[in-house]
Amino acid sequence: MNNFDFCSPTYFVFGKQRENETGKYVAKFGGKKVLLHYGSESAKKSGLLDRVKRSLEQENISYVELGGVKPNPRSGLVYEGISLCRKEQVDFILAVGGGSVIDSAKAIAMGVLYDGDFWDFFSGKLPEEALPIGTVLTIAAAGSEGSPHTVITKEEGMLKRGAGGECLRPKFSILNPELTMTLPAYQTACGAVDIMAHVFERYFTNTKEVEFTDRLCEAVLLTMVNETPKAIKNPNDYGARANIMWAGMVAHNNLVGVGREQDWNSHMIEHELSALYDCAHGAGLAVIVPAWMSYVVEHHDCMKFAQMAVRVFGCQMDFENPKATALEGISALKRFFSSIGMPINFKELGAKKEDIPLLVEKLGIGDGKTGGFLPLDKKAITAIYELAAAE
Structure with a gap:
């Protein structure tokens, strides 16, 4: 730490x-x-x-x-x-x-x-x-x-x-x-994705020996997975709404991020989507976060993704092939986003693949790299947008 x-x-x-x-x-x-x-x-x-x-x-x-x-x-x-x-x-x-x-x-x-x-x-x-x-x-x-x-x-x-x-x-x-009880289901779901994304930006870190904050991150993620469907099914479920509201605060006041390197590439990449298309930030994140994960898991140690798969989504660890477990967890996350009514690709969001060069250019990173977990250049970010655009 x-x-x-x-x-x-x-x-x-x-x-x-x-x-x-x-x-x-x-x-x-x-x-x-x-x-x-x-x-x-x-x-x-x-x-x-x-x-x-x-x-x-x-x-x-x-x-x-x-x-x-x-x-x-x-x-x-x-x-x-x-x-x-x-x-x-x-x-x-x-x-x-x-x-x-x-x-x-x-x-x-x-x-x-x-x-x-x-x-x-x-x-x-x-x-x-x-x-x-x-x-x-x-x-x-x-x-x-x-x-x-x-x-x-x-x-x-x-x-x-x-x-x-x-x-x-x-x-x-x-x-x-x-x-929050009068919110449309779509806004409730967008909020849940935003909360989870705030945690993911901190959870995926290269810092070692952060088990305690790992567990705090996972507690917030599990809360969202368990409580969001309840709030969508019954908007007046005070218990679900209360748990989500407090989890949202904890996710971003940095309690779960202290002592660890953070990433923030998913948010940066999504910001260009919501700026260009004026879509809900949470909806854009539902498209970008799994795409970012799918790219990074191919170019980085997969064990953090496998840990998420096991601890948050209940997947079984394949110790001989932990990458398979990691990919199973990413698929489970996409299914969860889809189950609460979130888009999971450009088409569902209303974004256009032909706009990818513009999105990349507007990031303004030039020939540099950005992010903490796996620093990304324009070529890598282009690949992530392309993964997000795939149906």
């Missing part, structure tokens, strides 16, 4: 009807003038936004609103939010929604206190400060409610890029599994 620092200071408020306490926690963390940031009309129609507003008013906290966050959140709304916060002298940002809303809130929080273009933070600059953020989570998926990371799409060139810094961890996050 490698040396590491780990600090996860977010205050989590979990359970039924806890959104009614939002104002109390904004006040606890010093908020006096809030940007209430949210996505579509669903937050209004469900009554959630009204409940949050009442809780703010009960604490005599004033607020201004900015809705309209889209999946794969856009830079244009971030610029608008930065201007609004400066004009209204906002001192706290409250994100009510899923990962896209929280990511947009984080980008605004960085930009308000920065003299330059907020996109600098998505081009390699590390943020040193940001306005404090709180979240009321409505979708279990991105893990942004507990992480120091954000992903934004720049409309000019449709570039989807990530940024991160410890100042972006939310001060508090309210997690009420009831708020």
